[in-house]
Each structure stands twice: as structure tokens, then as C-alpha cells.
Amino acid sequence: MPGMEARERRSMTAKKGKDLEVFNRYLSQYVAELTVGRALSPLTVAAYRSDLLRFGQWLQDRGVELSACERADVRLYLSQLRGTGLSARSTARALSSLRGFFRYLMEQGAIQHDPTLELENPKLMRALPRYLTPEEVEMLLAAPDPQTPQGLRDKSMLELLYATGLRVSELVGLKVSQ
Incomplete structure (x- = not known):
């Protein structure tokens, strides 16, 4: 029909x-x-x-x-x-x-079950971190002027970061006693 x-x-x-x-x-x-x-x-x-x-x-x-x-x-x-x-x-x-x-x-109360339960997130590809070349590290470490208090502080911080692998957030949280 x-x-x-x-x-x-x-x-x-x-x-x-x-x-x-x-x-x-x-x-x-x-x-x-x-x-x-x-x-x-x-x-x-x-x-x-x-x-x-x-x-x-x-x-x-x-x-x-x-x-x-x-x-x-x-x-x-x-x-x-x-x-x-x-x-x-x-x-x-x-x-x-x-x-x-x-x-x-x-x-x-609009639905009886959640269809998204137990669904896994899509796998996210993480990009490898960018790293500095030895020449770039040398230039960075040589940038602060150690003849000034601020330059000495900056050089010390950069050397500490480079030598220990600390994160910046860890560095700024350090106490003098540490």
C-alpha cells in the first residue's frame, strides 16, 4: 500500500x-x-x-x-x-x-545505563621531547654574565638544571638548605 x-x-x-x-x-x-x-x-x-x-x-x-x-x-x-x-x-x-x-x-534519570563506561581513550602518540645540541648547551650556559649578581644567579641555576636534570618547577621550589 x-x-x-x-x-x-x-x-x-x-x-x-x-x-x-x-x-x-x-x-x-x-x-x-x-x-x-x-x-x-x-x-x-x-x-x-x-x-x-x-x-x-x-x-x-x-x-x-x-x-x-x-x-x-x-x-x-x-x-x-x-x-x-x-x-x-x-x-x-x-x-x-x-x-x-x-x-x-x-x-x-534520562537513561538507564551509560554506554561510555569501559570505553578506552584513543591512544595518544607522544612526541619525543626536543633536546639541545652540545653547541646550544654551551651557548646557553655562556649567556649569563657571572660578573653581576643576577647573572651569577642565572648561571648557577642553569648549571644546576643541566647537571641534575631538575625540572624548572623543582628548581624554583628549592630552599637554600637543600
């Missing part, structure tokens, strides 16, 4: 619209919570909101209700993000956004 197909399509379109409406309502509440309750920076809130809007659209495109979202859905979503060339760091942030949102939905 051709009339039945059109009715089903209208029904499905209305259902998708309602699902998106529910998603957007919870998203607005969550963004307000992040902004006021947790006092996150506006840029962080905007990034989370963007991540969640993208996820909401992804759910809608697949006809998945927010309350029916499973771990497999989240895994597939993250996998597709990586497939579009999104970096592991950006994918990890998207997962962090989803974790916070689903935790919020659990607290509100």
Missing part, C-alpha cells in the same frame, strides 16, 4: 524530530550546568557543545534514540570520527564530552 509507506515515513520523520528535540533539551541543560555549575571556560563549553551536537546529528541520521544508545553505537561513532581524519586527541576529547553528557543523563 503506497499510502502506508508515506504515513510510515511521516511517522518516522516526526519520531526523529522528537528524538532530536529531547536530545537538544538535555544538551541545553547540560551546557548550562557546564557553564554555571562547573564554571568551565567558554571555549571548553563550546568545544563540548560542538562535539555533542555532532553526536546528536549522528544518532538522528541512524535513527538511534538517545535512551537506546549502546556502547557499540559510541564505538562506531568514534571509529567513524577517526576515519574522517580526526586526530586521536580530538577523538579523545569527543569521548570525554560524551562521557560527561551521559553521566549527566544518568544523574537526571
Whole structure:
């Protein structure tokens, strides 16, 4: 029956619209919570909101209700993000956004289970630290003027950093007695 197909399509379109409406309502509440309750920076809130809007659209495109979202859905979503060339760091942030949102939905009683539980963060490749060449070290150690009190202090600090491998934060926390 051709009339039945059109009715089903209208029904499905209305259902998708309602699902998106529910998603957007919870998203607005969550963004307000992040902004006021947790006092996150506006840029962080905007990034989370963007991540969640993208996820909401992804759910809608697949006809998945927010309350029916499973771990497999989240895994597939993250996998597709990586497939579009999104970096592991950006994918990890998207997962962090989803974790916070689903935790919020659990607290509100909107969902029965959190599909982000037990999902591992994408592996982030750490770049090797940049190091100085022997010539650069010599130039750095020779830069302070040891004839002035400030220059003597700076040279001593640089020599200590170089000889011990201390971090700057450890150096500035040292007491004279140490």
C-alpha cells in the first residue's frame, strides 16, 4: 500500500524530530550546568557543545534514540570520527564530552545505563621531547654574565638544571638548605 509507506515515513520523520528535540533539551541543560555549575571556560563549553551536537546529528541520521544508545553505537561513532581524519586527541576529547553528557543523563534519570563506561581513550602518540645540541648547551650556559649578581644567579641555576636534570618547577621550589 503506497499510502502506508508515506504515513510510515511521516511517522518516522516526526519520531526523529522528537528524538532530536529531547536530545537538544538535555544538551541545553547540560551546557548550562557546564557553564554555571562547573564554571568551565567558554571555549571548553563550546568545544563540548560542538562535539555533542555532532553526536546528536549522528544518532538522528541512524535513527538511534538517545535512551537506546549502546556502547557499540559510541564505538562506531568514534571509529567513524577517526576515519574522517580526526586526530586521536580530538577523538579523545569527543569521548570525554560524551562521557560527561551521559553521566549527566544518568544523574537526571534520562537513561538507564551509560554506554561510555569501559570505553578506552584513543591512544595518544607522544612526541619525543626536543633536546639541545652540545653547541646550544654551551651557548646557553655562556649567556649569563657571572660578573653581576643576577647573572651569577642565572648561571648557577642553569648549571644546576643541566647537571641534575631538575625540572624548572623543582628548581624554583628549592630552599637554600637543600
